[in-house]
């Protein structure tokens with residue numbers, strides 16, 4: 443498939459959203475709300491889940507499945523309070539030695555006035571700074587759209603995994619085409635150059651694993667996550683953050 | 694990054710005057726319309742003496758004018774970007790930017806002194822793709838923080854950026870995490886990072902090292918934000934109020950510690966470095 447067809451598919455609303463992954467991968471889930479400062483951001487769902495016997499902190503960007511829910515979830519565009527909630531839950535996970543799974547599906551961080559007023563840039567930068575030194579294992583799973591800084595704010599992780607039909611990009615192809623060529627209709631061309639598909643990201647070593655979407659893939663994914671967490675949990679905090687530093691230092 | 698990590702020293706560049714090499718040329722202040730010779734502006738840190746308008750400055754000029762004379766020792770000066778994704782026209786864009794800015798990349802890094810006190814410094818270049826963040830930009834800033842951490846130096850960073858380097862795709866995005874890692878190590882060692890936000894500071898630079906300073910200063914009226922104003926207008930389907938995303942607005946909202954006129958910046962940097970000094 444051409445890169446732009448893949449993008450169109452992740453935007454179509456026909457792919458499963460984060461909620462289904464939480465349901466299929468975990469045996470129970472207790473959702474926790476709010477950033478303790480301003481509000482709860484429905485674009486980010488967070489809480490504690492059980493992976494078999496293992497308690498895991500889950501933080502997911504949720505686009506919503508129905509029209510009403512999509513509006514409520516702001517189409518998966520998080521605001522500063524969402525990123526702050528995510529960081530609060532990550533710090534909580536670190537305190538209690540729980541591994542973290544982040545599930546990412548976002549067109550990007552919300553670019554409205556109130557997001558700017560409440561420090562969208564700072565909220566993201568503070569997550570990057572804290573995630574890189576978080577002394578608990580983190581796996582990030584890209585399931586659909588991986589939009590720029592708004593995705594990276596939850597993906598400074600030990601392992602970055604991507605579904606074969608998902609994407610991760612610094613900018614939307616429309617944005618790239620309109621900035622570079624003043625012509626957003628050249629988005630399909632830009633999509634090819636941006637190298638945003640799972641295969642291209644794998645070649646660039648931006649992702650560590652591509653998840654095939656065929657067969658009993660939730661149960662396979664569940665096993666893989668469980669195995670990876672078990673192995674990462676054998677590292678002590680310092681080893682973990684040294685490895686994570688090296689992972690991102692290579693770019 | 695896949696580059697050799699030798700650090701280079703190079704002789705200081707002769708300052709190119711962006712407005713004109715002829716110092717007797719007259720320019721008009723875009724803010725108050727006063728006419729004045731270019732030389733007068735250049736000698737005054739490129740600030741209009743009538744209304745205080747801050748003109749653009751080269752990265753190198755900023756270091757040379759704000760730090761002790763001849764104290765800047767540049768490192769990694771020879772690193773240049775590669776067209777890693779084979780993005781169309783990127784090579785051409787790079788060579789044009791080098792000519793236009795007289796720099797090899799969108800940032801210069803090294804060490805310098807203010808009133809004799811040594812610090813690590815990075816300064817981003819307006820005339821090189823508007824300070825956009827490519828892999829080399831990220832590499833130079835990351836290496837600078839690592840150098841500062843190793844040698845117990847504070848970092849002064851002049852941030853200016855239109856955002857990510859689209860032509861480097863997701864590799865540009867990864868620089869945000871890479872630099873943040875180096876900032877975090879510097880931070881963890883108890884060292885001081887002073888970030889100075891210039892016009893404009895947006896996108897991935899705002900969402901990473903620009904807003905990770907212990908203290909964040911801004912030049913008056915600098916545009917500072919994550920999303921650019923046009924993107925926000927599209928999202929909101931309305932025009933933005935006057936002053937939105939300007940330094941003064943950011944200070945009111947609690948995201949900037951202090952707005953400092955460029956003419957006072959040297960003294961402010963000097964005081965802050967002195968207060969955070971580990972030497973005495």
Ligand SMILES: [Zn+2]
Pocket residue numbers: 722723724725726727741742743744745746
């Ligand atoms: Zn003026």
